[in-house]
Amino acid sequence: MLELKALRKSFGALAAADGVTLEVRPGEVHALIGPNGAGKTTLVGLVAGTLAPESGEVLFEGRDITALSAHERVHAGLARSYQVTSVFPEFTVEENLALAVQARTGSSFSFWRPVAAEQALFAQARAVATQVGLGERAGLPARALSHGERRALEVGLGLATGARLLLLDEPMAGMGPEDSRRMVELIAALRGRVTVLLVEHDMDAVFRLADHISVLVAGRVIATGAPDEIRANPQVRSAYLGEELAA
C-alpha cells in the first residue's frame, strides 16, 4: 500500500527524518510511535506531500508519488489529518465535509451552479458526519464545536476525500477519556475499509488498534513489528516504551 524508502528531511542541522524506510500493508492499522520530537509529524508531512524530502522515495500502491504535490496525492487516494486541528471554522460541519467531497468529485472550476443544489454532495457529507459521530451537529459552524468534536471533524475531512490511506496525526491529542474511547471505536471501524497510518501517544489505543507498530526515535525507525514484538523489544523499551509501560 505505502512504501517509504530512505526518506530524509532536515531542518537546519537537525535530521527530522534520517533515512526512514517503512512499509504499510493494505487494510491494516499501522501505528507510528515515538517520543516528542522524534519526527512523526514530519514523516506524515513527507507522505502527504506537504513537506518535500531531500532524498528518498514515497511509493503508494506501487506508484512513485514523490514528485506529486499535496493535492495530487489526495487525488491519488491518500489524505492526512493534523495534530493541531485544522478545519474551516466559518463553515458548518456539513459544509466542511461537502467541500472535501467536492474536491474529489467533478470539476470544481464550476462558476454558476449553486453548490447548495448538489444533493449528492451533501448526502455524502452527512453520511461521513454520522460516521464520525457528528450527525446531530452537522448544521453547526466548525468553530462552535467542542475540542473532541473538532478532532472528529478533522478525521472526517480525511474520510470525506475518499482516501484509501488515511494518515492520522495524533487523533486523540488533548481528548478526554470519553472522546478518546469514541475515537478508538471510530478507527477500529475503519479497519478493512481504509488503511490507516496512525501516529499516537496513547499507548492503550495503539495496542488495541494496531496490526503493526513502528517506533521512530530521532528520525530513525528503530523497530517495526506486531504489537507483542514491540512490547517485548528491549531496544524499544529502553528508548521509549519503558517509562510509558511502567506508568
Add this chain to the structure above:
Amino acid sequence: MKKALALLVAFVLLPLALRALEQDFYISFASRVMIYALAATSLNFVLGYGGMISFGHAAFVGTGAYAAAILFAEGVASAWLAWPAAIVLAALAAALIGAVSLRTRGVYFIMITLAFAQMMFYLVNSLKMYGGDEGLTAVRRPEAWPLDLGDEVAFYYVALALLAVLLFALHRVSRARFGRALDAIRQNEARAEAIGFPVYRYRLACFVIAGAVAGLAGALLAAHGKYVNPGVLHWTQSGTLLIMVILGGVGSLWGGALGAAVLLSLEHFIADYPVPWLAALAPNYTQHAALAVGAVLLAVVLLAPRGIAGLLARPPRA
C-alpha cells in the same frame, strides 16, 4: 433578490430624475462611481473572497485604460473591439503578475504586487509615443453602435448594466463550486490543499478574473473621461481601491460598490461644498479631502469592522 431588483429599478430611473432636475453633472458623476464600483468589486473578489491582499490592482485598471486609449488613438473607434481587447490584455497582465506573485505569501505578496504595478507605472510614463507622463486625450468617446456613448444617459446605462451583471455574477460564483473552494482556501489554505484543492490554480484563476474586470473598468474610465494618464497606474490608485473595499465591506457582495460611492461622494462634496465655519478655521481644508476620507476610514475600521455593508446587513446567522 427583491431588494436588489428594487435598487436596480431605482438606478434605472435615476438619470431621468436627474435630467428633470437639470442635474446632468450627477449623471456623469454616477457613471464614474459605477466604473469605480466595477474596479473596487473586482479587487474585493481578490481581497475579500480570495483572501489575497493585492496592492497592485491599479496595474490592471491601467492596462485596460491604456489598451482602450491607445487603440482609439490608433483609429480603433469601436468600443466593441477596444473593450474586449482591454479585458484580454488586463487578464494577460494579471496572469503574468499573478503567476509570479502568488508564489509568495503575506507581506511579500503585498510588496511584489505593488512592485509590479509600479513597474507598469514607469513603463507607461516612458511611452513617449502615447503621451508619456502627459497621457492621452481623445476628442470624443468611442463608438458602440447602436448606442451613443457620447450621450451621458446612454453611457450611464452601459455602466449600470455592466455593474449589475458583475454583481449578479459575483453572487452566483460565490455560491458555486469555485466560490466555495475559494472561500475554503481563504479560511485555511493548508487544509484546502490537504483535501485535494489545487490552491495555487484557484488563486490564479481568481486573480486573472479580477484583473479582467479591472481592465474593463479601466477601458470605461478612459472612455468616460476621454483621457488617460499614468496616474491610473500609480500606487495611490491601488490604495484608493483598497480603501473603497475596506470602507464598503471586505468580502461582501456590495462592499466594492458602496465603498466607491461613499469615497467618491465624500471627495466631491468636501471639495465643492465647503462648510463655512470649517473654512474659517482652516481656509485650505477643501484641498485636503484625503484627511476627511482618512477620518471616515478610521471610524469605519474601528466601529464597523465589516464595513458599511456590514452595518446595513441584518446581523449574521449563527
